[in-house]
Amino acid sequence: MLFNSETLEHFVELSKKKNYKDFKDYIIGNNIDLSKYKDTKGENVDILIKCIENDAPSHVIEYIIINGQYETLNYKIYNKVIVFIQTRNTYMIDYYHCNNREDTPLASAIRNNNFELANFLINYGADIKFIPCEIIGEILNKKNQLFLLEKGYPISENLIRETIWNKKWFIKQYHYYHIFNQNFILTFLKRYENKLQVSTVQIKKEIEVEQSKISYDDESVYYWPFKFNQYDILKIIYDHDSRPKVVIQSIFxxxxxxxxxxxxxxxFLKIIKNKEFDFSFDPDFIQQLENLITNQHFYKRKIIENLIESNDVTQLKKYVKTNHIHLEDFNRKYDKYNDMLRSVIKYNGSIEMVKYILKECSYDHFNYNVISPDATDVVSLLFFTISLSQYKTFNLLIEKGADINYGDVMTYVTKKELIQVQHIKYFLDYNVELNVDLLNKVIDKNQMKLLKLILKRKTPISNQQWNTMIIKERDKQIYLCQNSYKSAKYYGKLNTINVIYENDPRDQEIVVRELFQLFGYERNGYKNLKIIFLI
Known part of the structure; x- marks a missing residue:
């Protein structure tokens, strides 16, 4: 729901209360329905996360969970700052505040190093593995690192990316904590003191079990240590990787x-030869690396990149054929920065170039993330494509099986404010679910053409589907209109209400009554209604 000034004031007062009796009395005294203050979709503000953020005690949090009717604690929202406007003597949600951030209930408690409350939330069903690595990288500190380790937060490429630059101590601590830790050593010492006989086979098996506590699925965990020249981290991961060394060397x-x-x-060759970090590599592998330098591999790769950048598909085909090149060997496929398909789209490649790359590089799927055009975020490949207005490529990827809903595309659209009419038209054509944040920004920016497009959205429905879907589709339209009226009032954009009214599927009498309730009981309310309907 979109809060009015009175409701938002109640919200702020509740979020500050630390005493259970005061909290409960305020709710009863003001006849507050706590479920209306719940926002697990991130459209406005959420009372549970705000109270956790303000270090409310566990019995207050439990009261909110029960009476707010929270079905899960595993949700992520864009937690917005509430500000007090002195000139208007009222609170407002600042949708553009620099301190707005992604958050989950459990992450908010861990950020405050409130481990008692964090354990309480875990007992209530909050899953520590649900917290995205980006949030962990932001909240991680020396005090909460042990809590994260004890609760089993998993190592991953994303976690390494978020911590390797200024919190790499956590990567080291992670490996030391999980493998050959104090408990493992004490077990062996007790056996020695008690002179217990253990076979070599048994010891070997126990060591293998210990090493398998950390497992890696692919080469991604090594990407960031190489990228940032963090060879001490590279060595730690290499030493703890239980896969055969020949497999790891092929990844390198x-x-x-x-x-x-x-x-x-x-x-890297220099580091190996100087034995700076004591890597143990096969001579054949070292020779392979030396061959990379001498056989003009990097020179060929540069030519391919230049031909892609210049969109010269004819010369690219000729160069690949003449030099007997397997293009896939030069493609950093699925890499967020340097995936070849991303590069083609980035440089406005022709549809012929796109088809050639798809043919030569054997993509298994197109549901993966890349760095955004402005290099500030990670977005889906489809979103990357549409944000650069590459509509033919967008359609081709959809045809090849790309999922338009992959990666919560509308969150990116709203967050990046890429709310252009042509972009939204494509999303509507493919039946992407819109969110209230998008409507808020469209109304706030007076984008009348786009508002009309959204509200006139028509979803194709077959005769067979009609009976079961028509009520749902009508409810969607009503939901959009109801929230749009509130947004128009909230942002003072009364000129948009006529557009919303024209596209409201409900009876006129019901709509007018709702508008009367929205405006009629406030100062100047009748005047506002006359302005809206020109009466």
Missing amino acids: YKLLSQHYEKEKTET
């Missing part, structure tokens, strides 16, 4: 040959 070769420049391979 792929990363160096496809993702980085010649200088990176030269630097």
